[in-house]
Amino acid sequence: MPVDLTHIRQVMLEADCLYTEAEVEAAIDQVAAAINAELAERNPVVFCVMNGGLIFSGKLLPKLDFPLELSYLHATRYRNETSGGELFWKAKPEISFIDRDVLIIDDILDEGHTLGAIIDFCRHAGASAVHTAVLIDKDHQRKARPNLKADYVGLSCIDRYVFGYGMDYKGYWRNAAGIYAVKGM
Numbered sequence: 001m002p003v004d005l006t007h008i009r010q011v012m013l014e015a016d017c018l019y020t021e022a023e024v025e026a027a028i029d030q031v032a033a034a035i036n037a038e039l040a041e042r043n044p045v046v047f048c049v050m051n052g053g054l055i056f057s058g059k060l061l062p063k064l065d066f067p068l069e070l071s072y073l074h075a076t077r078y079r080n081e082t083s084g085g086e087l088f089w090k091a092k093p094e095i096s097f098i099d100r101d102v103l104i105i106d107d108i109l110d111e112g113h114t115l116g117a118i119i120d121f122c123r124h125a126g127a128s129a130v131h132t133a134v135l136i137d138k139d140h141q142r143k144a145r146p147n148l149k150a151d152y153v154g155l156s157c158i159d160r161y162v163f164g165y166g167m168d169y170k171g172y173w174r175n176a177a178g179i180y181a182v183k184g185m
Contacts, residue, residue: 008172015180018157024165024179027154031133032063034152040066042101047093050074052107055166056135060105071095075114098126107166108136112144135165161185
């Protein structure tokens, strides 16, 4: 079924800007500084969670001033929908991280089902430590596990459906230069 681009464009026109591009970039700088301070001597393997973590990773990685190995993984619960379902692995990590620190970079910590499953996967597969960096931490009480938190957080946001900087609305607007909330959601 073809996508109604008129609707997709309307979503952007009506969206509320929660964070401007400048505010997001400043938050990425702060996350980079914290990671540099903590992981520079740990020889981490860094995994970008596709597709959402792509833009955040692309902006963050050049600011990390230490050697690291980079790869990606792709696990999703959304499949271009606005609500999540069962975890689906599209691509598991291909770099060995046994007895290594792992840094997982993702776009958002919402309820955390996907991120929690990825953390568990890395721990069970032999990582010595698993660290997480997210651009957005959604502020609500519905986390998948008690006390589920990312180690490095760029910004927190209200409990609305957000898009931009890697986060999508029905597969679109990952490229939006800012963090936006869908009107009425």
